[in-house]
Amino acid sequence: MNRRKTALAAGLATTVSALALTVGGPAAPAQAAAPADAAAMAGTVDCDGWVHNNNPDHGIAGCKNNTDRTVTFRAEIVCGWAPDVSGQWVTLAPGQYGESSGVCALYSSGVGSVGWTIQ
Numbered sequence: 121m122n123r124r125k126t127a128l129a130a131g132l133a134t135t136v137s138a139l140a141l142t143v144g145g146p147a148a149p150a151q152a153a154a155p156a157d158a159a160a161m162a163g164t165v166d167c168d169g170w171v172h173n174n175n176p177d178h179g180i181a182g183c184k185n186n187t188d189r190t191v192t193f194r195a196e197i198v199c200g201w202a203p204d205v206s207g208q209w210v211t212l213a214p215g216q217y218g219e220s221s222g223v224c225a226l227y228s229s230g231v232g233s234v235g236w237t238i239q
Contacts, residue, residue, distance in 0.1 A: 163185075163186035163187040163188060163214075164186050164187065165183055165184070165185055165186065165187060165191050165193065165212075165238055166183065166184045166186060167181055167182065167183040167184075167193065167236050167238070168181070168182055168183075169181045169182075169195065169233070169234030169235060169236065170182075170234060171230070171231045171234065172221075175223070176230040176231060177199070177223050177224040177225075177226075177228055177230055177231060178221060178222075178223050178224075178231070179195060179197035179198075179205075179207075179221060179222055179223075179224070179231040179233075179234040180195060180207075180219055180220070180221040180234065181193070181194075181195035181196075181207065181219065181220050181221070181234055181235070181236040182217065182218070182219045183210075183212065183217070183218060183219075183220075183236065183238070184212075184215075184216070184217045185212035185213065185214055185215060185216050185217075186214075186215070187214060188214050189214065190211060190212065190213055190214070191211070191212050191238055191239065192209050192210065192211045192212070192238070192239045193209070193210055193212070193218075193220060193236050193237060193238045193239070194206055194207045194208060194209045194210065194220045194236065194237055195207030195219075195220040195221055195222055195234060195235075195236055196234070196235040196236060196237055197221075197222040197223075197224060197231055197233075197234055197235075198231070198232040198233045198234075198235075199224035199225065199228040199229075199230070199231060199232065200224075200228055200229030200230055200231075200232050201227065201228055201229045202224050202225035202227055202228035202229075203225065205222035205223065205224060206222060206237075207220035207221045207222040208220055208221075209239075220236070
């Protein structure tokens with residue numbers, strides 16, 4: 121992948137990730153929590169998305185569950201010139217790390233960005 125395409129993919133991944141957090145809702149509410157709610161919101165889910173080093177059509181999202189409950193997530197890959205794809209659902213127990221990935225169609229121009237959906 122050339123530098124220009126890599127920089128564009130990285131910029132788009134950051135933008136989509138920020139939008140996903142805004143649209144999907146942050147892990148913690150924007151307002152200060154009442155003391156009773158603070159225990160229920162312990163921790164966050166930390167995720168990152170990237171394009172595979174050897175395959176520009178392969179997008180990967182990795183998440184670490186820093187909460188005190190089980191969470192499920194999957195990668196959401198934006199493909200150029202092809203339909204977008206979703207990775208497999210991955211369930212994480214508290215403290216676990218996992219990855220979800222997807223591959224764009226052969227006729228794609230490559231991964232434009234990688235985001236994730238958390239349930």
